[in-house]
């Protein structure tokens with residue numbers, strides 16, 4: 001099973017974003033946290049910055065939208081150059097229509113769940129998606145501690161993906177580091193967002209390689225991956 005490591009530029013230096021994308025060359029995707037100070041109590045960046053980032057790097061952009069009114073805004077992030085757009089289930093009025101619109105515009109469609117939002121009500125939507133994001137912290141800030149009470153939700157989500165024979169990716173985001181990534185991989189995650197663990201490291205590119213190696217070896221012995 002392939003694993004992917006997506007550094008979050010939330011922990012990068014926002015005054016040097018183009019250079020910071022180069023610091024993690026070799027990463028699978030660049031994770032871009034969009035926050036509107038309404039859906040979460042923090043404000044980051046919007047469409048114009050995503051357009052500039054898309055021009056500045058060859059690494060595809062994985063935009064995580066922590067914004068209200070996702071139905072209106074998410075398609076604009078595809079037009080801005082994102083290769084994957086994640087909206088929050090809690091912020092989308094019509095998630096099926098939105099996922100179809102994101103795909104029709106040419107990006108991967110992904111849906112995120114806050115820690116208190118269960119996966120089960122969304123089981124029938126999974127075929128409409130390319131990825132599910134299980135938040136392992138409350139969204140809003142980098143550098144928080146990993147919530148290991150989310151591990152059962154990661155396992156249940158992986159079981160649903162397997163049960164339906166789907167190809168969709170399972171992303172985890174929040175507190176993912178050398179000390180937590182193996183538990184996430186064992187539970188069923190295959191796409192790992194890491195902000196402070198990458199940009200807080202002396203050598204961010206090396207941190208990406210080390211996290212990938214850890215995730216790969218944990219996946220190699222994980223029951224969910226061996227059953228494939």
Ligand SMILES: O=C(CO)[C@@H](O)[C@H](O)COP(=O)(O)O
Nearest residue numbers: 010139140142143175195196
């Ligand atoms: O979406 C978010 C936070 O809301 C994340 O993408 C953070 O940026 C991850 O940062 P770390 O927990 O890895 O430091």
Ligand SMILES: [Fe+2]
Nearest residue numbers: 033064173193
């Ligand atoms: Fe994120």
